Amino acid sequence: MAETFKLNPKLAVFLTPTPFALTFALKGIIAMALALYVSMLMDFDRPYWAMISAVFLQIRPESGQVIEKGMFQLLGTIVGGGIGLLVLALFVQAPALALATLSMLVFVCATLSAMTHNFNVTYFCAMIAATMILVVVISVASTPTSNSIFEVAVQRVSEIGIGSICATLVSMLLWPVRVRQAMVLHANDVIDKALASVELHLDPEDKRTERHASLLDAIESVMLLEADTSPVIYEGPTGPGRARAAHLLSQRTLSLIAEMQVLGHFIREHPDWIDDVVSPLMDDLRNSVRQAKAEQDHLARRELLVALRKRVNAFDVSRLNTALQHRAVQVIQEVVQLMLVMLDARSAVENAESLRLKAVRISRHHDVLLSVIIGLRSSLMFALASILWISSGWDTAFLMMVMPVIFSVMFASFPAPTMIIRFLIVGTVAALPVGILFGGVLLANAPRDFEMLIMVFGAPLFVALMGFTNRMTLAYSLGFCLTYIIMTLPGNTMTFDVVGSVERGLTVLIGVIVLHTLFRLVVEPNALIMRRRLISATATDISELSATRPDDVEEWFNGRMFGRIQRLARYENNLSDRQRSRRNLIEQGLLGLNLGHVVIKQARRLSMVDDQPRMRVAMRRWQQSLAQSYQASAWGVADDQEFLRHSRLIYRLMRDSGQFESGQLKQFEGLCYRLLLSLRRNAGVSEDQIQELETRLLSDEPNVSEPSLDPDNDRDLTGDDGREEPRA
Known part of the structure; x- marks a missing residue:
């Protein structure tokens, strides 16, 4: 029998797109065309930056995400423009000092971006860095005057702001996709993976690899759920309630993971402590979790766990023989209660109108050393590009100061940044021949009107935008779209210069390759x-x-x-x-x-x-x-x-x-x-x-050498003068 032919999953995104991917790509083209049209209508000298601004807002298409990202992009552009004006005011006659100052400011922006776990705040820092670089470098490259400097700043801020506004409006008005829909899917995923992890922890076999993989999958699901809690508050009056319910679900999932470690140790490392008294209760928990995991209806899941809670709470603890068994029963009660709270929180994420829960946002640990390394890497990227630009006189080299720095700030905190940058390189390479064909050949011979510009220029972008709907292909599409736009430079005064187009594309490619090299050289400690x-x-x-x-x-x-x-x-x-x-x-x-x-x-x-x-x-x-x-x-x-x-x-x-x-x-x-x-055991003490x-x-024998927990010779909690120590 012949084997069924299957497309590569990444190619399938583009060759067999889903209706959602087609709709999303159409929305993206409309947003980018609108941003370009408004910028051309206002006669900006670089209207393509409005399109680039709109491209970045396609990374997450949900309305709440676009609103929050657009807000941060606009605010970051204004702040970056103001910082750029301040740098020029101080060092307009000393370009080298201006660039050195920018390098230090890039370090600050990148370091601060690494201190947050909200990607939109990270993007805010990247926009500050990009805008101040554009304002300073474009002004320094020309003969700067007070009027020209101010005009450059206004145009860059306006172009990026127009792109933000157009992308936000299109996302909200045309076939809107809500964050809350993704949140419900993520909440269901958290429940499913948490129950799968609990089942593995209750397994007497020591499946350490599978157990750890299930825990990390559950934590990854929690991270995805938490990423949606900030933008969902922009989606109507129920948004804050959904965010609080998601916080509660995340918190109780992590608490469940903590408690499961205790039961796991009892079951796998000390099975002799689970005698005929505790064994039926443990088997009941194991069977109930297995049934709840197999059950897809959340109400039925809850009924199973409610019945389990009644049986666990009714357990006669006077039958227990050892202190450790008391501890095991206590943990079982806590685990069952946590799972019930998680199911209630999941229901509140879906039905925030009828269920209201309260919880605080998850706090995060920030390692200052890692943040500083990320800042140094981004600053070094900018410094290398600046040295190349000044020493070679290569006009387009300023692009290496912008796009790679944005990528360095945005993706540095991701789990596998070097892989993402490799995907960006592939997308950039793919854009080179397409940019030559569409920008240098087809557009050069097409009628000079806006409609034809969008029809010809937008065709490759439409295909590439479908890749934004899949995490596997997003980086490819992002690298392609940005490089293609920079090669073509759509606007009122297009030159259709093939040599210049190739030069700009190669500049972006070299910059991303240099960035990839820096990620391999400037690494975090071992x-x-x-x-x-x-x-x-x-x-x-x-x-x-x-x-x-x-x-x-x-x-x-x-x-x-x-x-x-x-x-x-x-x-x-x-x-x-x-x-x-x-x-x-x-x-x-x-x-x-x-x-x-x-x-x-x-x-x-x-x-x-x-x-x-x-x-x-x-x-x-x-x-x-x-x-x-x-x-x-x-x-x-x-x-x-x-x-x-x-x-x-x-x-x-x-x-x-x-x-x-x-x-x-x-x-x-x-x-x-x-x-x-x-x-x-954690210290590596031998099994004997x-x-x-x-x-x-x-042992209950009174003459054992190890002292019991009931000594009478411990000293009192008093100081040298006999006074009681104050409250800690």
């Missing part, structure tokens, strides 16, 4: 250095949780950790097999996430029962010693004696207060046992020592 920085930052956050963010501490910690786990996963791929076997970076990140949740929840449990200063100080010391033990274990050192001492002290304070039930004491005891085992540790910790 995986081991960045791992040390990320683990240290995590330990610092754990030690300061209760003091820094008392209200939304869980949300703050979740947001900072999920980006770190993504980075640790990337760094793990760069390690050798020997290094990876010794230090599993993803596991270390997940352990840090779990420890943070342990601190947050334990602090809440203690404060609800005994919120006295002595208990608060003991809790503060306990979490600091836990953070120190975690950081030591990441370096391969089993240094947990201080944590063990503070655990005993909290246990004694809980017991002596008389306000804690025996079940709560058992839960805390099991929590400390589990933490000690996790820390020592782990088994010995378990035997000593779980």
Whole structure:
């Protein structure tokens, strides 16, 4: 039987386009044609910058995205124009100083862009850099006067502003696509991938690779969902409600990931602790999650989990034999509750009119070192292009100061920027022959009217714009569209100079190749250095949780950790097999996430029962010693004696207060046992020592060498003068 022929998925985007791709391409052509027409009507000398402005707004076609990006583009253009005028006012008679100042300003813009995780804010920084470069370089290239400088600034700001306004209006008025539609799809994806991850964690087999892949898929889905929460607020009165519901879904997904680490350790590493009493409950959880994952109706999913919650809450904890089993049942209850909240949040994303939930935006961790490296790379790109422009007298070399710098700022924080730039290079190469044919041959022989200009010039753009609808082909299409426009230079005074067209296209190509080389040369520190920085930052956050963010501490910690786990996963791929076997970076990140949740929840449990200063100080010391033990274990050192001492002290304070039930004491005891085992395993303690540790910790004999959690000889929490230590 003959095999069915299948097109390459990337080629299929262009050769077998979907109705949505055709509609989107038509909208893009209309927006670009309108921007060009208005700019030509106003007799701007470079109206093609309005088209380039409109092209960038096609990266995300949803109305809310275009509105936010257009707003930031317009604002960035105004700010960049103002900065450009200021630079010229100071250094108009010293072009070298003006360019040196621009290089430092590009560094600032690129560094600030790396400190945000909102792509539209990153684009805002890129527009500031691009506009101030255009204003300064075009003015310096001519004979600058006060009037000409101001006119150049006004025209550049106007051209880019016209492109923003036209693209925004077309997106809103013609076949609008809403962000909320994408949000519902992303919310469903988050639920599906989270349930798949839970199912893998409940599997007794140690499928570490699949388990980590499922976690990273869930985190990636959360990231995509969070990216839509900012622009959705521009889509009507329900937009803010959808954003809050999405924040809640993201937060609870990350909390679920943290709690699942505990159950996973029980099931795979200590199956002997799951006896006949706990086993039916664990099997019930496993079967219910499997059914919920297979069920596509969200109401049916919720009914399954509600029934499970009733059975879990009705479980008789008096039948449990060990403290660790108390801890396991507690985690099962928390996991089921988190999954139910996630389903409610998903429903609120879809039906914000009837459901209203509250949550805060995810906080993010920013590594200053990485941001500075991104700023240096962009500044170096501009400096190299400036030196080439001044030393060679090559007129079109100024294009290397603009387009590659924009790409450097926009894509530096992406997971695989060098791959994106390679795709841009391919798109740029493809634009060279097309630009020669359509710009130098067909347009040169066509009637000189705007309609014919758009029909001939817009045909390749229409095909390329279809690629913006697919993430696999977006970079190809972006490189093609920008290079094609720069080669053709549509406007009132087109020269149809083939030599000049090829020269401009090659300039853009060389600039992007140089940028790709810089990305290969100016790289972030190696995986081991960045791992040390990320683990240290995590330990610092754990030690300061209760003091820094008392209200939304869980949300703050979740947001900072999920980006770190993504980075640790990337760094793990760069390690050798020997290094990876010794230090599993993803596991270390997940352990840090779990420890943070342990601190947050334990602090809440203690404060609800005994919120006295002595208990608060003991809790503060306990979490600091836990953070120190975690950081030591990441370096391969089993240094947990201080944590063990503070655990005993909290246990004694809980017991002596008389306000804690025996079940709560058992839960805390099991929590400390589990933490000690996790820390020592993370430190690389041998399996024989782990088994010995378990035997000593779980033994009820009074003469075991390892001290229990119930000592009477810990010193009080008082200072040298006997006064109680103040609240942390």
